Amino acid sequence: MTRLRLGMVGGGEGAFIGAVHRMAAALDGDWQLVAGAFSTDASRNERTGESLGLDSQRVYPSLDTMIAREQAVSADQRIDAVAIVTPNYLHAPMAIAALNAGFHVFCEKPMAMSVTEAEAIAKAARASGQRFALAFTYSGYPLIEEARVRIARGDLGKIRLVQVEYLQGWLSLPIDTDGNKQAEWRTDPARAGIGGCLGDIGTHAFQLAEHVSGLRVQSVSADVATHVPGRRLDDDVSALLRFAGGARGTLKASQVAAGEENGLKLRIHGERGGLEWAQMEPNTLMLRWLDRPTEIVRAGGPGLHDGATALLRTPAGHPEGYIEAFANLYRAFAAAIRGSNDRSFPGVVDGLRTMRFIEAVIENAGSDKKWTMIDSGENA
């Protein structure tokens, strides 16, 4: 089976998430990175391509050049997809350009700067017939799939409570004005959008809550804070959620929870029991029950359904982690491009929902009213 060919925009040396995309794409042998426009700094771009062993002819100064030149390459060598790993403000124009040029797109989250932009991507994806994947990485964990399926098949009964939190501490100090590139653009409205912590990790929390519960948030009541003086975007978000069907939820995201690492945690309770999953111990799913002892469902262990097992590469007790979860998205993305529908991955719908969530939170937090509706997105 020949590998699919990937071109990457962004992700020059020193960037975090570009390297993760490359490892995730490489892990299972579905993808080969063959082209890139890694940096607008020509020498950094060149160095990155070289260190990755790319043909220098396919290290491009920009996405536009990549698109133009790759369209001229013979079909059996041409890139199949573009990975977009740039700051948020470039997602929409780049995704639309790549889709319109006939390339599939694997894009970093959040989808765009606004619902309007996100809808434009959605439209381009529909029109072009190309696949659009969004890096809601946490959906790729096997035990998230286990959790999703168990709720969908009714193990917990009707869902009553959804609690999701995502706690980081890395923005506790004003490093955004102190030369930290990652912090800099994430706290700059022109590059990140209207949400800071909200857009960066609040979106992950929201997407995971809806993805696993299978429920849609109807309305939100939110408090948004900027704890570090001088910071231009929020660094801390709290929200009450009301789901269609009556479930109640809370969402907490913070990047000033000093000492926390990457604490994404989801708890969902239904009539008969509850489940708990924490990203930092991703191979464990706790199932609590009204009438029998708590169970620990483990990656590779007994009780896992086939769909979750299929997302694993090793036997029980051999920890798989973040890169493997990410690789599961790239694998599903490849399978879809090859025509299989066996595995889903986050895409247009997840992206639109999270953009609507961002806008609803910001609107509500700035108002005196208790609840703000989240558009159901029928027209997505």
Place this chain on the structure above:
Amino acid sequence: MTRLRLGMVGGGEGAFIGAVHRMAAALDGDWQLVAGAFSTDASRNERTGESLGLDSQRVYPSLDTMIAREQAVSADQRIDAVAIVTPNYLHAPMAIAALNAGFHVFCEKPMAMSVTEAEAIAKAARASGQRFALAFTYSGYPLIEEARVRIARGDLGKIRLVQVEYLQGWLSLPIDTDGNKQAEWRTDPARAGIGGCLGDIGTHAFQLAEHVSGLRVQSVSADVATHVPGRRLDDDVSALLRFAGGARGTLKASQVAAGEENGLKLRIHGERGGLEWAQMEPNTLMLRWLDRPTEIVRAGGPGLHDGATALLRTPAGHPEGYIEAFANLYRAFAAAIRGSNDRSFPGVVDGLRTMRFIEAVIENAGSDKKWTMIDSGENA
């Protein structure tokens, strides 16, 4: 040192919390139970007194009789204090009667049915000069004291985030209409007050958050739900909190989190680090830091300040639990009666704050406005 003498109202055989009070009072040898009005059912009252080895002359049909008769007992035999372990609606009349009669009072929480009632107790306590303790048991844990002191002395820097949650699952089914006495009165507005889950455990969460953080909640935005059909009071509460000084908080309390036991958990983050304490593993306090590894401060282990060590009875690694925490309150209550001010215990102020919190939550949850102020309680 002679023991202080305790009379108990409520807590007949089969009741949960009365037995806990008795064990807590007995543990350290400060108290001796010598009198009781355990039940309005005469034979149950008698049997309880007998099983506890009480002199049958001091097993009374009612608090009023207890008060009248004990006042006639010689001072060196008379009860020093009354423990009130009845449903909420009896707290205020009983506490006021006992205080006015010259007895100290150790009362179950919540303090009363309303702020108005609570203020009447406060007034009686002031007027009588008697001590009034409230069973906010969780304040009695040694590592809660450690947490409180560390925040007070600034270890974490300025506090930014307070997250408190209290998850139980025991009311997931409609057991309140199925003969469960504990559930029955707790879901009956006439006996429990305007808050169900809110009054029963939301108050614990609120008190603990304020007690440890040393901060006061200024305003609250809340969502209150009743998930079990037919239930007359809330069984699930979510709230956003704004603290004086700028800290933001979340409070979650639920009695329909199916499969959860008694999951009270507090997390507080400041500029430099955060702490985490969970009631179900109470001998551990996690301290997370921006710039150094997370520390596990342990009951009896290195790093504990003297005030916390004084609340322990055994060396490190010998678990102490709920009854010991409760006993710490009885010990502090006894010390105060004997004239020492070394140890504090929850009382009038904590009680009034929580009653104001209950009323603010219910008001906010029933309105369209985002925030409801909590009275600062200057007149407490």
Place this chain on the structure above:
Amino acid sequence: MTRLRLGMVGGGEGAFIGAVHRMAAALDGDWQLVAGAFSTDASRNERTGESLGLDSQRVYPSLDTMIAREQAVSADQRIDAVAIVTPNYLHAPMAIAALNAGFHVFCEKPMAMSVTEAEAIAKAARASGQRFALAFTYSGYPLIEEARVRIARGDLGKIRLVQVEYLQGWLSLPIDTDGNKQAEWRTDPARAGIGGCLGDIGTHAFQLAEHVSGLRVQSVSADVATHVPGRRLDDDVSALLRFAGGARGTLKASQVAAGEENGLKLRIHGERGGLEWAQMEPNTLMLRWLDRPTEIVRAGGPGLHDGATALLRTPAGHPEGYIEAFANLYRAFAAAIRGSNDRSFPGVVDGLRTMRFIEAVIENAGSDKKWTMIDSGENA
């Protein structure tokens, strides 16, 4: 129900274990401490009695005096039992004297200085018809009882592996020559016996392993070390165990595992699954299975058998700990004295087995042979 009356020998102010015995005896209201010979230092003895609120007439200079005087007290006031909380070398003479005088005995472990002494106690207990309890406290935990019953009824299938460990670090430094009283006598062969760490905590590990597994150790191969220079007894023990029926085991006990608190942990695996219990989180029993997810059986939670539930005082999620476990032994001891056989407690058989274990380990560790048999103790 009137309380049983307890006299205590040892346990003067400052001692650790005497205070624990007093709290454990007080907790459930079965016992009342009415007499004591707390210290050979007359003023310390007096102060202890006074602080405990004892009648000064019943604070005796020695056990012998206590025995003589109490025998003269009227039967309805006389002590029922003697708690012996002295260093090891006094256990046998004191226990025998008390038993022979017609008092029940609750004795600290290890039972005695040698198998010979232990057999003499056993003989006195038989001859006197009095009850003899040994403070193998860990047997009193509810989830130890749950584990024992589950193995006895075959949940795990035939037992193959038993792993027990008890790690402490408090003797990592030479505090025994530095004024620490607890360390001093425990490392003195004249007061502690031939085992240091072995006798102090190795015995707990051994007793728990046999108690829960229901199996008897037939032979042992051991390595015994003294890591701290100048120390006169072992501070570290490792042993391989062979059980009757074919199970294999390991036992590790150390008091120089620097940084460890009181790490007693038991793991037992059978054909179909395994269980794990750790004293520092005593309310949890992990059950692992070949063919289904691991279960967490919790104190007060679903799945507990009645015998374990009966050892609890509070609902699930309210931690009970070391003192409560100890109190369960005092409660069972009281019940037995009152004629009930419902609850067992560790006694003569456990004591003799552990003394035989001590002697076998010391013999084996000093020899070149692989295995040393442990006498089956038929004549116990």
Place this chain on the structure above:
Amino acid sequence: MTRLRLGMVGGGEGAFIGAVHRMAAALDGDWQLVAGAFSTDASRNERTGESLGLDSQRVYPSLDTMIAREQAVSADQRIDAVAIVTPNYLHAPMAIAALNAGFHVFCEKPMAMSVTEAEAIAKAARASGQRFALAFTYSGYPLIEEARVRIARGDLGKIRLVQVEYLQGWLSLPIDTDGNKQAEWRTDPARAGIGGCLGDIGTHAFQLAEHVSGLRVQSVSADVATHVPGRRLDDDVSALLRFAGGARGTLKASQVAAGEENGLKLRIHGERGGLEWAQMEPNTLMLRWLDRPTEIVRAGGPGLHDGATALLRTPAGHPEGYIEAFANLYRAFAAAIRGSNDRSFPGVVDGLRTMRFIEAVIENAGSDKKWTMIDSGENA
């Protein structure tokens, strides 16, 4: 930077460890799989090559053919190294053939069937000047490197105790006679050698204990059992260890610990503190101290030394696991081939030590003597 080229022998479709080697080699882009002799079954061999996208000309029927043909390939296309992922009995002949032919070798553990065979590999490696890596995967975890360095620099003081255990349950039933290929060869002396569980996972435990402690085991006292009737090799090992310098150790390895997954755990205590690492939560290293709170050192978190940080690919809180640890070995192996000495990897010395350990355990377990020396291996 061009990739190194890898040929693989063994690892046909369905095999576990071959796929792990391929993912580990791919992850960081250092290696490209270009040739293979995956199976002696021709069609399985072909299918495996095809599914991996290999040129069919480089899918060979045997290692010998691979060697012969690759030697004829131009140097810039020829494989640099051979990965040997066959059952144990083929390790020595294959490794020696590949080394002698001028290829580097990355071999599965245990190194060989005997010390004699292992010495022959060692000799071939020395003579050929080629690199020889052994898949002691657990050495590749970042926090194992952290632990090793902390002990080497004396953080814990002189080491006193080493406890290592490796518990699996997958051989609890007689699956070796029931068609399970993995179980079949591992319990067949002709293919696995004289150790079953001992060779398969006991070697991992032993290697990790020596690697991290920096100490050498001098003598061993062991008990070896076969719990499943009819099984031809051991499935359970217990050993006492004596280290040069006076430290004492225990080693436990079992494949019949029903319900356990892949429970490799290492604890080492010195004069001032202890550390604990468990493979199933590999991103955490617990550091316990005599005089200050326990610290949790985390992958990517504060306190990590640079050598451990260099083994990570993601920020703190993004779990890395088994495949990443494995990839660290492939990365170090590549670096060594390219001439760097920055990173070490397990090789000849580790292999010889573990083979000597296997032989010492089997000898001791079959004898009546207490201790068996492990050859110091000066001639390695």
